[in-house]
Amino acid sequence: MEKRQLLSMTCEELESFVTGELGESRFRARQISEWLVRGADVDGMTNLSAKLRQRLSELAVAEYRSTGEVEAWLAAHDGELQCVVSQCVDHSRRVDFGQAQLPTLTDYPDDRDILRFLTTELR
Secondary structure: OOOEEHHHOOHHHHHHHHHHHOOOOHHHHHHHHHHHHHOOOHHHOOOOOHHHHHHHHHHEEOOOOOHHHHHHHHHHOHHHOOOEEOOOOOOOOEEOOOOOOOOOOOOOHHHOOHHHHHHHHOO
16 A cells, blocks of 8 residues: 655645554644644654554655655645745746745745736726
């Protein structure tokens, strides 16, 4: 059986997986989500019981095997992304670490020039 990729799940999918397949609470799903955001693998989720970590590691993984796998996921979910913070993944809206909160005058949210929109399209 192929393991489920935790990093590719939405919050709703993760909650459904944890409550349905693992039989755990929504609270546990939030704990796992917080660990994933921090970059932890299953073994590093130390506030989960050893038994739960064991079951989770039997059914799921929290790592990608290659940058190509990450790029494929990004391409499949492109419409949901504003930017990709990375130094090694190829994406049209990729920014380096530390630059996501430093927009230039020509960086538009959702590729839309807000000033042009406000001055021309709302007339």
